[in-house]
Amino acid sequence: MVMKGDGPMVVGLMWSMAVLCTFFTVLRTYTRTVIVKSFGADDIVFIVACLMFVMYTIFLTISASIGFGQNTWEIPDVDIPPTVLYSAIGQTFSIFGMAIAKWSLGLFLLRLVCTRRHKIAIWLPLILCFITSLLCAAFFWFGCTPIEAVWNRALPGSHCNVLPRVPMYYVYGSTLVFTDFYFALFPWLFIWKLNMKKREKIVVLCSMSLGIFAAAFGILRCSQISGLTSPNFVKAAVRVILFAAAEQCVTMICIGIPVCRPLYRQCINRRVSRDSSNCNNISGTHQTVALRSMIGGETRSRGVTWNRSTIRDSHFPTAGELARHTSTSEAGFDADENRSDDEISVCEQRGSSKASMDPEKG
Structure with a gap:
């Protein structure tokens, strides 16, 4: 009908x-x-x-x-x-x-x-x-x-x-x-x-x-x-x-x-990565931090929160420091990048707040 x-x-x-x-x-x-x-x-x-x-x-x-x-x-x-x-x-x-x-x-x-x-x-x-x-x-x-x-x-x-x-x-x-x-x-x-x-x-x-x-x-x-x-x-x-x-x-x-926020942010990161692929004047670790800052996020590495103020105020690491922190920084970036809202729990924040460090003191 x-x-x-x-x-x-x-x-x-x-x-x-x-x-x-x-x-x-x-x-x-x-x-x-x-x-x-x-x-x-x-x-x-x-x-x-x-x-x-x-x-x-x-x-x-x-x-x-x-x-x-x-x-x-x-x-x-x-x-x-x-x-x-x-x-x-x-x-x-x-x-x-x-x-x-x-x-x-x-x-x-x-x-x-x-x-x-x-x-x-x-x-x-x-x-x-x-x-x-x-x-x-x-x-x-x-x-x-x-x-x-x-x-x-x-x-x-x-x-x-x-x-x-x-x-x-x-x-x-x-x-x-x-x-x-x-x-x-x-x-x-x-x-x-x-x-x-x-x-x-x-x-x-x-x-x-x-x-x-x-x-x-x-x-x-x-x-x-x-x-x-x-x-x-x-x-x-x-x-x-x-x-x-x-x-x-x-x-x-x-x-x-x-x-679906992790999916949106992954798409943004890929776009930013393509746009910045020709920039070779930044080392690997700090390029990751820069890309993370551009999309409004943060990179956490063993209790350290790296953001725009951290990049601006902290010193650039030496070769030894870079070797020690490159793997953890990149791992922290990848893990945090794909975090959805359900992974930002009160329990996690309570446990990590006591162990937070001052980035300027290493």
Whole structure:
């Protein structure tokens, strides 16, 4: 059946967002497996969230090919139940997909912290998201009697007031919005105290606080929840479907950006290395330090932090010093270059702060 009404728009936007989610999933997987070599549970959960979004898009595409996006009176009566059924299955993937995306972010933050109170502060909203997603799905599918009335409201004797579905939708949506704001602000409590350059901290924190944009789409989605119970469901639910898809897509993009920072920085380093390949007046060790400084990073070598001020104020090493420190400096540069945000932990900073040295004293 040819898509009509808002169907082509819904399908086009959702597949565009699905491509974006897949793109960031590929970038994240490559970064974690090849560059950082630190593939973990949060990456697996991120991939699962992407698959859930793709399934959401597939079922909405099937629903739109039957009649979703049109007014009820424009669709043959025989096509209304399958239209609603496929969209309901797609929304189920969306309910769990958004919660899983929040779990990916939460598990990512767990790799940053080491104190028990910080871990508890992360686990609480994750558990809350898990519980509300289960309840929302249960209220969605078991809120009507018989269950078939969920997608065929024309059944004689059916009614959909068994469970308070609409209040549950608002609770679920509010929980996701709260979680977005919570995880956007939470990193500022401990990352700001780390022994990093101020500019570097601001970049990391801003990239990890992009979840506020997902919260904005979550608020818009909550404002359209009434469309889920409208008699003209296949038309009235278009906005809530799109806002739900946008919320999950933006969530995954915001999670992927900070995790892929080592990939961005590697690309920058390669570009800088090509531009400076003809400069032969700088020794190997100090060229590494210079390149590192140009991209706004730092090179750590056995507790020593080499930055622009270090290069400016410290003396050039002698031949003996250069021989002793070349291998460690280069190793420190390569290791730090590919560090992702999850490797900048409070535990590591606490352990290394006591052993830090003054570069001018060697």
